[in-house]
Amino acid sequence: MSVKPVIIGLAAAVAIGLSFSVTAADTSSWKEKTVSGETDEAMHLEPDYENGRDVYEVCSACHMPEGWGFTDGTFPQLAGQHRPVLIKQLADIRALNRDNPTMYPFALPESIGDAQALADVTAYIAKLKMNPENGKGEWAEGTPEFEQGKKLYADNCVRCHGDHGEGNVEKFYPRIEGQHYAYMLRQFEWIRDGKRRNANPDMVEQIKNFTDKDMKMVINYISRVPVKKEDLAPSADWKNPDFD
Structure with a gap:
């Protein structure tokens, strides 16, 4: 049976952060945390879409009803993210494998429900x-910084992302x-500098020598790579009809 959320108002949806992630001190357990525990349980449950909509009301206060977050990077865009990634990040926050003290109380079972609610x-x-x-970075296509960013992505990121x-x-x-852009930049920096405890150690190793300028480029x-039209809302003015 699905567990309905406790609706707790504006503070209740503080950022789920998505992820590229890891710290060197915790590399040995990354794979276990990815495939076991509540992540594994939620992955094997049949989702109740209607209950998911109800649970999302908690999240919508910060991530917005459309799941778009904010272009200034305060909260990430969740819409269209892979379901396993979302499950893992929520489960990691609940299990204290990812530090997010603001969101932690609102990710707990008493706030949004059990593993079924995650599913x-x-x-x-x-x-x-x-x-x-x-939200996009400052360098348009054709500028030297854009081209260097494209090369950095091809050399370091394309194999996984x-x-x-x-x-x-x-x-x-x-x-x-x-x-x-602003959200990804913040997460990239935290991963590079060892502040994301649930990050993939392969990524930490890959980007450890990136300068701040490399990181921004x-x-x-990637903030400027076009998304397939069928995955996008019809316009930036679109409103989620489930929350009208």
């Missing part, structure tokens, strides 16, 4: 259409195309 709400979020005007940032469902690699590039 439900992530199924709902994954089907939301994405913001067609995500895909040719256009589509991610990998089976390996829990997040979809980063269409994500807000590669994130600028």
